[in-house]
Amino acid sequence: MTRSVFTSAAFAALLLVPTPAQAQLPEPVRAMIDAAIATGDEAKVRTVIDIARITNPDDGKELDTILAGFETRLAANEAAQAAAEEAEIRSAGIFENWSGKGELGAFMSSGNADNTGVTASLALTKDGINWRHKLAGRADYQRSEGVTTREQFLAAYELNYKISDRLYAYGLTQYERDRFQGFAARYSASGGLGYDVLTAGPTLSVKAGPAWRRTELIAGTTTSNIAALAAADFDWELSDKLSFTQDASAFIQSGSSTLISDTGLQASISDAVSLRLSYTVEHDTDPPAGAVKTDTLSRITVIYGF
Template sequence: MKKMLLASAIAMTMPFTANAAANFVEGDATWAGEAELGATLTTGNTDTSSVKARLNINHELGDWENQYLFEGLYKEDQEEVTAKRYFAGFQGDYKLNESSYIFAGASYEVDPFTGYDYKLAAAAGYGHKFVLSEKSTLKAEIGPGYLYQRLDDEQQAELGYKTEDSMVVHGVLNYEAAIGESAKFKQEFIADYGDNLIARSETSLTANIVGALAMKFAVVVRYNDEPLDNKESTDTETNMTLLYSF
């Protein structure tokens, strides 16, 4: 039954997917997005490298507003991989009125440093947008969801099973505020509560450099209140990246 729910939720989002493109209007359909990239490289006495990339695409079509998000993080220190994370997510929002909507979405994440080969998540529910002022908004979402996680070989051998899955309550809070004419503050919080609590917070400040190019500083915190053995409950990530809006 749980797997049928996951398949249904993913199937609901499939009609919303399409090829990404630069900002354009085609009939009633509007595409726009942001591409983000940050990288470091040191050689000599210390050999390190890291790459953080993100592509966020928004698509509006009538009463539908859809989001496609792709993220990647890779870090290497002295030829040893110290971080590797890949994420793909899709969500479709159907507007009920100017402030309310219903949503359905699914995501896939690979992060071997957590002890899992991959994680699949799906959720659907109700969302509301609060206009706090001319320069700030708050979006809230809540609904039922499903979480499926596959353990890596080491954890399978230690625990004696391959997968973990549970029904969850999925909640989202997104706050956004303009600072002056060229800067923007965002606070994003996502939580899934089922057998345990899994949450993600991203606090960011974006400042325009010239035209569509901006500099972004972000602090990402990931939390799991019941991590696998020898794993930490909290992971933090601090990034300085270039962001291009199109």
């Protein structure tokens, strides 16, 4: 989150509070320490004070006092910054503090349809003090000689409540449309618990809970089923410019269960723009007549983060 003007001003004011005059510390040494303190760089301040201890071994107590004063002002600034950020989050309007990414690119498919086309998606996230909102949408579309050969749409909204640093409760609603898989609309709703298994280096989040699904088939029939949802989200930054992602989900139910795996490799072009290669496999255990069980989709997309 961007630091507020108030926080920056408060930090500058705290750091510019004069260091209490020392009786014995040589003036050039004191000036060097004050210059380091003015930068606000804790590592630099500690380095300068450590050097001063070597060159002025008899002034250890004075150096301890200076360092303690800097640490106190630094802690006060961090507390003020945290309070300002929390106040900014709490006062944010419904359209504020969203971050996200948009994707646009091409795909090549096999299974129910063998062709190339265009794909577009948008994912938005808003983090609050205890709540997190996620919005996602994706469209894959292809027309060949005036005939639509692929038409797949997805829209989802997920709400998370943070129970602890790693544990959270979730609620998920989802809409899908895929005529080539045999359904005009499929609605899903699920609620349960999620847990952040890995939070440093590679990250892994899992969630599971009961679900309900309603499927409106192209043939005109409608089915409703109680199901179970299990999902995992794995991200691994292989380097500063390259990352690996693996998302998997499963709706298990009587009738046709759905298993989805999305594997991606993302390379950063700039701070905001990335190139992503991904491969998605969707498997329905008992699809409608005329549809194959496994559908695959390879995508090449350009991502813009904001």
